[in-house]
Amino acid sequence: DGGITQSPKYLFRKEGQNVTLSCEQNLNHDAMYWYRQDPGQGLRLIYYSQIVNDFQKGDIAEGYSVSREKKESFPLTVTSAQKNPTAFYLCASQMGSPYNEQFFGPGTRLTVL
């Protein structure tokens, strides 16, 4: 089955710890994205990558880091510098222009205690 997976579904961490969220896709898509979702605020773009070994900051990149060493994988690290990390994190992938349909993973809910 082709798709995009995120793990874990739920993640709990203590304040001050870094944590890495996994995102894998087997759709052979070039572009991948990380969004943060908070109630009433829609989706905000954290980072995106259009090609392996390259990525760009989105609207709210501060306190986050990413890597794109393989086409299939785009992990997101939430660092201790992120002031309010508790949120629902969504990963997406996209074949490319012009149609731009994005396929989403099931999400990871991160709670910082």
Added chain:
Amino acid sequence: GEDVEQSLFLSVREGDSSVINCTYTDSSSTYLYWYKQEPGAGLQLLTYIFSNMDMKQDQRLTVLLNKKDKHLSLRIADTQTGDSAIYFCAESDNTDKLIFGTGTRLQVFP
């Protein structure tokens, strides 16, 4: 910068039609999208419309686009309890990024 706005809540009776509205600011948008998000899940693409169209129908879904007013709507006919979800409008800004609205939570009651 680009902005996409939606009302936050809509409540309808089962069997009625639902209309979810969206306004956007980027006049260069090429595609506009409607996504559905069920509780605790990712987003699924429901339908999209190309900017040179003014209407698209797909079974119970009808999308209307008023490009002059930058207004997009999604009509769901014969709304069912399974349609209860958050609906996101999004626009493509001619890059590989989508700009999402805040989402409209649709509640269907019997």
